[in-house]
Amino acid sequence: MKILRYTILVLGCILPLIACQAQNGSQKDDSPYKFKNPSWDGTGKIYMGREISHIMGFAGKDWLERDSREAEEGVSLAVKNLPLTSESVVADIGAGSGYYTFRVAERIPDGKIYAVEVQDEALNYLDRRRKELGFEQVIPTKGSSTSPNLPDGAIDVAFMVDVYHELEFPQEMLQSIHQSLKPDGKLILIEYRGEDPTIAIKPLHKMTARQAEKELKANGFKLVENGKFLKIQHFLVFQKVSD
Structure with a gap:
């Protein structure tokens, strides 16, 4: 017993x-994520068949601000094609040094732009630059790996420039962005074209339009424009789909 x-x-x-x-x-x-042995410059974390790349730290600021960037990428053309009015509320997610942020700020004198970053060094730099340039409409914002920490239903246009492929938690981030957008809000991805092997960018730092559309469709977005006017990047415009 x-x-x-x-x-x-x-x-x-x-x-x-x-x-x-x-x-x-x-x-x-x-979990939406799978894991494998990391590829070169990869994290080994897989989302919908795509390996997530490592994040470029703020040490890469000089590369972001390089003099040749306009000629190589056509940044002015990208900024011109963003669907903005002078009063738009915008979010630059993964703003880095603010190379795009401050150019967009010129187009929205009566609006505001949230410059979202996870790195304190970048946020401090963005804050100094906005004061130097006199852009009161620029709001440095501390994001996290799962959320840009934006107000709900407040954003007209969110965009990411060569950032999406680095998101550690793309599903959670997309769902948070979806929540922050207005009912007719748009999310724009600018990414080096993964379909073109001649573009001299590390493979995991490029994306195909098909892969981007697959991932965003699964998280409440519809591709409404595939702009082909940039030299080496996609300009993909996604519309928020109502819940």
């Missing part, structure tokens, strides 16, 4: 632990 009571006691302790472990295993199976 003592042995039987001991066995029952042990099983009573072990079975809840097994159930808990099984539940945790199920949660992992339900």
